[in-house]
Amino acid sequence: MSRDRFGWALVALLGALGLGMVGTGVTVLSSNPPRPSGAGTPGPARPGPAVPPLPRADPVAVSIPAIGVDAPLVAVGVDDRGTLEVPPVDKPTVAGWYRHGASPGETGNAVLVGHVDSAAGPAVFFDLGRLRPGDTVRVSRVDGRVASFVVESVASYPKDRFPTDEVYGPSTSAGLRVITCGGRFDRSSGNYVDNVVVFATRIP
Amino acid sequence: MKAQRVLVSAAVGVGLGTLLLPGAALADTTVSPASTPVGGTVVLTATTCNPKSGDALFRVTGPDRDQNVRSTTAAAGGGLSAELFTAGFTLGTYTVAATCGDGSAAGSATFAVTPIGGAPAGAGGGTGGGGSVAAGAALLGSAAGGALILARRRRHAVVAATA
Numbered sequence: 001m002s003r004d005r006f007g008w009a010l011v012a013l014l015g016a017l018g019l020g021m022v023g024t025g026v027t028v029l030s031s032n033p034p035r036p037s038g039a040g041t042p043g044p045a046r047p048g049p050a051v052p053p054l055p056r057a058d059p060v061a062v063s064i065p066a067i068g069v070d071a072p073l074v075a076v077g078v079d080d081r082g083t084l085e086v087p088p089v090d091k092p093t094v095a096g097w098y099r100h101g102a103s104p105g106e107t108g109n110a111v112l113v114g115h116v117d118s119a120a121g122p123a124v125f126f127d128l129g130r131l132r133p134g135d136t137v138r139v140s141r142v143d144g145r146v147a148s149f150v151v152e153s154v155a156s157y158p159k160d161r162f163p164t165d166e167v168y169g170p171s172t173s174a175g176l177r178v179i180t181c182g183g184r185f186d187r188s189s190g191n192y193v194d195n196v197v198v199f200a201t202r203i204p
Numbered sequence: 205m206k207a208q209r210v211l212v213s214a215a216v217g218v219g220l221g222t223l224l225l226p227g228a229a230l231a232d233t234t235v236s237p238a239s240t241p242v243g244g245t246v247v248l249t250a251t252t253c254n255p256k257s258g259d260a261l262f263r264v265t266g267p268d269r270d271q272n273v274r275s276t277t278a279a280a281g282g283g284l285s286a287e288l289f290t291a292g293f294t295l296g297t298y299t300v301a302a303t304c305g306d307g308s309a310a311g312s313a314t315f316a317v318t319p320i321g322g323a324p325a326g327a328g329g330g331t332g333g334g335g336s337v338a339a340g341a342a343l344l345g346s347a348a349g350g351a352l353i354l355a356r357r358r359r360h361a362v363v364a365a366t367a
Binding site for chain 2: 004007008010011012015033077078081082083084086089098100101102108113114115116117118119120121122123125157159160162164165167168169170179180181182185187190191192194195
């Protein structure tokens with residue numbers, strides 16, 4: 001009889017553990033980064049309203065009200081392999097500005113990058129794929145000015161087909177590109193397979 | 205009448221000027237592609253330079269760089285071209301200004317030397333629920349199996365006791 005009692009206790013324990021793991025897994029699965037809807041047409045910036053370009057100045061913070069982002073910015077370059085640097089993974093709420101490109105508001109495409117998640121969970125640009133054309137992005141600069149941009153499109157690209165020209169290429173107007181990871185997480189490489197890119201143009 | 209004659213003369217003058225100075229009127233320089241990951245090659249073309257006038261000279265200026273590149277081939281679509289290898293280039297935007305062999309300016313263009321590929325901007329902390337769900341389901345299955353076995357054993361014991 002005591003063996004049966006032990007058996008039932010074991011069954012109860014296994015059941016509770018199983019339920020807990022399933023619950024946790026379902027919660028995590030439902031919090032995967034949102035995928036872009038594909039709205040808008042990625043590509044070269046369309047001519048927006050005529051806004052005089054700003055002089056070069058380092059950006060210090062980015063705000064994206066539609067997804068609740070309000071983050072400090074640090075300057076980033078490239079790593080030893082020539083790949084775009086990202087802010088330290090232990091600072092998942094910080095975003096980066098690609099310092100070899102234009103500064104936000106200056107003529108050319110300014111590039112911001114931030115983590116979609118860290119080992120601990122969602123990071124600064126987790127909801128970037130949720131943005132839609134018409135949403136706004138505001139970048140505060142060290143000179144006290146704020147450069148505002150309107151989202152034209154949001155798209156996802158496999159990392160081996162990254163749209164280098166559209167992101168970093170020369171432009172005659174002030175644009176903004178915001179990058180994070182997306183798609184499936186490849187555990188063997190420890191990386192997401194896609195990049196999510198937001199294309200935005202400057203507005204007054 | 206006199207004003208009309210002046211206008212016609214002016215128009216003829218502009219037309220002749222355009223014909224005689226095509227380089228000045230249609231000056232153009234292109235860089236293809238407009239951006240390249242560092243270490244890539246871009247093709248500089250001065251589309252209006254006449255190869256018979258001598259080599260074109262491309263002046264490449266940008267972050268930490270000011271170098272001249274001489275054209276090496278006649279471009280398929282007209283003009284003169286040179287290849288530029290960007291290994292060792294600092295990342296950033298560069299301007300290319302071309303001068304034809306006859307000394308005429310042939311316009312300018314820009315290109316960007318960029319990082320390689322996309323950005324590694326995630327650690328997978330927002331994913332991975334699949335493994336947890338599978339393990340949890342396995343545990344639930346084990347619990348159900350165990351419960352079934354225990355229930356059968358109890359039923360057998362009751363039957364044996366009443367027999």
